[in-house]
Amino acid sequence: MIGIVITMYDESDVVAQSIMNCSTHNTTIVVVHSDNLVKDGNLEYIKENSIYVSVSNLGKELNVHEIASAAICRNYNIGFNKLYDECDNCDIIIGINGDTLIKDLDKVINIVSSGYLGYVLQAKGQPFYDKNDRPGIDAPSRIQTDDIADIMPQFFMFNGKFAYENKLFTKIVNGNKYTSEENLGNEILRVLGSQFKEKIKRIHENPNVYNYHEGIDMQVKGLGHTRNK
DSSP states (O other), X not given: OEEEEEEESSOHHHHHHHHHXXXXXXXXXXXXXEOOSOOOHHHHHHHHHSEEEEEOOGGGTSOTTTHHHHHHHHHHHHHHHHHHHHOSOOSEEEEEEXXXXXXXXXXXXXXXXXXXXXXEXXXXXXXXXXXXXXXXXXXOOEEOOTTSOOOOTTEEEEEHXXXXXXXXXXXXXXXXXXXXXXXXXXXXHHHHGXXXXXXXXXXXXXXXXXXXXXXEESOTTOSGGGOOO
């Protein structure tokens, strides 16, 4: 059994396609939807073929710099709690954002190897905001290096037994309001501490992390102003 948690906003077309592409596998899929108030056939398909949870859109409560981290932390906490409650056991657990398209689940899980508990991506060399930075005033100062535990929210995968035993990704603290990568990394450190480097495999060394394509495409709607609605 493979457990997949998807956090989405307005990417119902991509999420529906991901679910379709996983339909030949034994999966439990939880979709946590920051509700964009748009109803369509894709959303109906998602509701019929996943464990669907609708939550509020944080856009009216937070500024543009704070929305992403707050939504990712909240939605993954909800989604993984739901997965652990609804499915007794999964061999592998996966987290993806709504605009990450699963194209070939066999290729996704083919990277699993002995000795590791998790498989993550990191935007090596890129600067993200530190919790003490002032977005719009300061330049981002948190450089992504091998010495920090930050992981990308677009895709991560963990050993199911390890995840279930530790209720991984259910206690994410939004300590950095601007950078979910740090908050997700801290959730892993909560369990692994100093064993992070030993037990977690960074699966892509290219600084352009979005060109990782082992069974997935990330940010298929584009990034920022280039995004296709």
